[in-house]
Amino acid sequence: MATTFIWPFIILQCVTVVVIVLFLRMFLHRQLEIGMGRIKRMDKENLEKEVELNDRLEKLNEEYDMKIQNAEKQADSLINMAKETAKKMRDSERVKAKEEAKRIIASALQEKEKVLSEATRMVNSKAVDFSILILERVFSEDELSGLRHRVTKEVTGVLFGSDNVGELIRKNKDIEVVTADKLTAPDRKYILKMIEKQAKGKVNVKFVVDKSILGGLILKIGGSMIDGGIAYRVNKAVLELREEI
Incomplete structure (x- = not known):
C-alpha cells in the first residue's frame, strides 16, 4: 500500500519537473531570443557606427591629404615667389650696379675731357702768348x-x-x-x-x-x-x- 501511494507522488513530481523544465525552456528561449535580438541590434548598430566612423575617418584622411597638398602647393608657391623676388632683387641690384658703374665711368671720362680741354686751352693760351711775345720782340x-x-x-x-x-x-x-x-x-x-x-x-x-x-x-x-x-x-x-x- 505504501508503494501504491509513492508512485503517484513520483509521477506528480516528474510531471512537475517536466512542466518546470518546459516552462524554464520556454522562458529561457524567449529571453535568449530577446537577448539575441538585442545582440543583433547592437551588432548592427555597432556595424553602422563602425561604417560611419570609417566614413568619417576616410573623409578626415581625405581632408588631411587635401590640406597637406594645399600646404605643399602654398609652400611651393611661396618658395617660387621668394626665388622670383630674390631674382628680381638681384637683377635690380645688378642693373643699379651697372648704371652706377656707367655713371662713374662717364663722370671720369667727362672729368678727363674737362682736364684735357683745360690743359689744351692753357697750352694754346701759352702758345698764343708766346707767339705774341715773339712778335713784340721781332717787330x-x-x-x-x-x-x-x-x-x-x-x-x-x-x-x-x-x-x-x-x-x-x-x-x-x-x-x-x-x-x-x-x-x-x-x-x-x-x-x-x-x-x-x-x-x-x-x-x-x-x-x-x-x-x-x-x-x-x-x-x-x-x-x-x-x-x-x-x-x-x-x-x-x-x-x-x-x-x-
Whole structure:
C-alpha cells in the first residue's frame, strides 16, 4: 500500500519537473531570443557606427591629404615667389650696379675731357702768348700797328666778299665789328660801306675795340660770330702744328 501511494507522488513530481523544465525552456528561449535580438541590434548598430566612423575617418584622411597638398602647393608657391623676388632683387641690384658703374665711368671720362680741354686751352693760351711775345720782340710797335692794319684790310676784303657773310648780314640788321685798334674814320667809312653793300640797305653797326684779338677783325652778326682776328689765326696755327707733331 505504501508503494501504491509513492508512485503517484513520483509521477506528480516528474510531471512537475517536466512542466518546470518546459516552462524554464520556454522562458529561457524567449529571453535568449530577446537577448539575441538585442545582440543583433547592437551588432548592427555597432556595424553602422563602425561604417560611419570609417566614413568619417576616410573623409578626415581625405581632408588631411587635401590640406597637406594645399600646404605643399602654398609652400611651393611661396618658395617660387621668394626665388622670383630674390631674382628680381638681384637683377635690380645688378642693373643699379651697372648704371652706377656707367655713371662713374662717364663722370671720369667727362672729368678727363674737362682736364684735357683745360690743359689744351692753357697750352694754346701759352702758345698764343708766346707767339705774341715773339712778335713784340721781332717787330716794333709801329711795325706791329702796320701789320695789324694790313691784316684788318685783308680780312675785311675776304669777309665782305663772302656770300655766306652777305646772307647773314641781310638777315640781321644789328652788326658788331671788333678790332684790336680804334679804326680811323676812313676805315670805319670803308667797312660801313662794305656792310651796307652786302645788306643792300641801311644797318646798325657798332664798332668795338678789343686788344686781345691782336689784329684783324671779328664780325658779330645776330647769334653768329665770324672770327678773323690774329689771335684766332695764331691759335689755329698752334693746333695745326700740334697735330703735325
